[in-house]
Amino acid sequence: MSMSTITPVSQRNLKRHTSFGQSLRNSFTMAYRGLLKIRRTPEQLFDVTFQPIIFTLMFTYIFGGAISGSVQSYLPVIIPGILVQTVITTSVVTGVQLREDMDKGVFDRFKSLPIARIAPLAGALLADTIRYTIATVLTFAMGYVMGYRPAGHLDHVAIAGILVIVCSWAMSWIFAFFGVIARTASSVQGISMIILFPLTFLSNAFVPAQTMPKWLQWFVHINPISHLVTAVRNLANSGTIGSDFAISLMGAAVVVAIFAPLTVRAYMRRT
Known part of the structure; x- marks a missing residue:
């Protein structure tokens, strides 16, 4: 039997029986690859560097006087809202870049390597x-x-930041799922x-819910983004942890519990 027939089979068996520890190490290696891509193409960070600055300046000086009477009194309202809106929006990039890598055949090349099949996906999310x-x-x-x-x-500001990062990571599983099943990055x-x-604009991120029409307030109150914004405001502005904090974490756990298996299953079929 020639080596050409042995090698692909042995590689598939190696991937199929990769241990959890090996999968974890491979995932961190793929995450490091993602960081190297950012270092070589720093324009990938334009959204997370310029968007917070532009949005904070724009929303504060446009709406500050009308909503809170002054810029200073509006800052405790808008900064947590901008934070949630910016970081959650950034999670979209996970799915877009995943689709681009799949279209370019990057994941096809990964299949020829003796690494866990899940590592490229997990590394991108990390x-x-x-x-x-x-x-x-x-x-x-x-x-x-x-x-x-x-x-x-x-x-408490650090806890608020970690909460937003955790919830955004959970949301990235949704967009990673779209990245696997969609046909193009633009879609x-x-x-x-x-x-x-x-989700972001029909929330309490920029204006108080009570200023909205009654028929719209019900959606704002059940919107998970509203709960996350309120949790961040409570932490940053008063140093308290309330029910919105727990609701946000439970919501993130539910999203991961639903979309992580869906994404992994779809990814395994495609790769």
Whole structure:
């Protein structure tokens, strides 16, 4: 029997019986690959570097006086809202880049390597947490420059940032699923925006819910983005952890429980 017939079979068996530890190491290696891509093409970070700055300036100075009477009094309202809106929107990139890599045949090349099949997908999701962290830090930093002084102090601000990163990572599983099943990267982005625009703008992120029509308030109150924004505001502005914090974490767990298996199953079929 020739080596050409042995090698593919042995490679498939190696992938199929890869241990959890090996899969984890492979995933971190793929995550490092994602970070190298960012270092070589830093323009990939434009959305997480410029968006927090532009959105914070724009929304604060346009709506601050009309909604809260002044910019300073609006900052405790808008900074948590901008943070959630920016980081959640950033999670769309996971699905878009995943689809682009699949279209370019990158994942086909990975199949020839003796690594866990799940590693490229898991690595992409891990690497994008760096993007969420950058967006979180920049949003709070921009708010501080503009005069925002969270009463919750650094420890509760850090918890708020971690909460947003965890929830965004959970949301990235949804967009990763679209990245696997969609035909093009542009369709992934289009579908994702259709989902995110109602969730982010029909929430309490920018204006209080009570200023909206009664028929719209019911959606704002059940919107998971509203719960996340309220949890961040409670942590950053008053240093308290309430029911919205628990609801946000439970929502993130439910999203992962549903979409992680769906994404992995679809990914395994496609690769």
